[in-house]
Amino acid sequence: xxxxxxxxxxxxxxxxxxxxxxxxxxxxxxxxxxxxxxxxxxxxxxxxxxxxxxxxxxxxxxxxxxxxxxxxxxxxxxxxxxxxxxxxxxxxxxxxxxxxxxxxxxxxxxxxxx
Amino acid sequence: xxxxxxxxxxxxxxxxxxxxxxxxxxxxxxxxxxxxxxxxxxxxxxxxxxxxxxxxxxxxxxxxxxxxxxxxxxxxxxxxxxxxxxxxxxxxxxxxxxxxxxxxxxxxxxxxxxx
Numbered sequence: 001x002x003x004x005x006x007x008x009x010x011x012x013x014x015x016x017x018x019x020x021x022x023x024x025x026x027x028x029x030x031x032x033x034x035x036x037x038x039x040x041x042x043x044x045x046x047x048x049x050x051x052x053x054x055x056x057x058x059x060x061x062x063x064x065x066x067x068x069x070x071x072x073x074x075x076x077x078x079x080x081x082x083x084x085x086x087x088x089x090x091x092x093x094x095x096x097x098x099x100x101x102x103x104x105x106x107x108x109x110x111x112x113x114x
Numbered sequence: 115x116x117x118x119x120x121x122x123x124x125x126x127x128x129x130x131x132x133x134x135x136x137x138x139x140x141x142x143x144x145x146x147x148x149x150x151x152x153x154x155x156x157x158x159x160x161x162x163x164x165x166x167x168x169x170x171x172x173x174x175x176x177x178x179x180x181x182x183x184x185x186x187x188x189x190x191x192x193x194x195x196x197x198x199x200x201x202x203x204x205x206x207x208x209x210x211x212x213x214x215x216x217x218x219x220x221x222x223x224x225x226x227x228x229x
């Protein structure tokens with residue numbers, strides 16, 4: 001285990017469903033991130049939170065809604081997704097948003113939209 | 115545009131051989147990092163090299179950085195079957211002009227080490 005826990009590991013949802021992905025870290029990190037990893041594409045940064053405040057939204061469609069209630073927890077709320085949103089969603093954390101020490105990643109949630 | 119681009123896209127070697135992967139990038143960076151990803155899992159941080167460093171070692175890993183050529187290489191010596199994974203370079207270009215985080219990943223090199 002890396003210290004960053006993502007649940008669920010796998011999720012299958014219909015296009016009209018609403019679901020949430022959860023990420024939790026107890027590393028004492030202050031920054032948390034959501035990345036999307038699709039086949040044969042580089043990791044895409046979606047959202048960045050630093051000390052619970054969103055500092056970056058990388059032009060992500062509104063059907064993805066992040067929430068960061070505290071520095072240890074990060075959620076990604078999903079609604080009315082499209083099949084092309086099927087991907088591996090990775091959560092990461094770092095000491096702060098200046099990436100001087102590297103990121104710690106969770107194992108990811110494999111999302112399939114049907 | 116994509117910041118880090120790895121080369122080759124795929125590499126297959128025999129156990130015991132050395133594996134070299136390259137990464138090129140486009141903009142000025144604070145540091146460059148290498149990560150490993152086993153199939154369908156999260157990324158694991160391997161090593162970070164700062165822009166003022168030229169070479170760094172960690173166990174069987176050796177990373178070089180040439181800022182004049184905007185390139186880096188990752189060498190894995192005496193490879194093992196367990197080294198089979200995808201390897202990604204990531205560049206940190208965070209600075210005063212940004213909100214902080216700018217860790218940008220390439221597409222990765224798929225390394226297969228055959229027993």
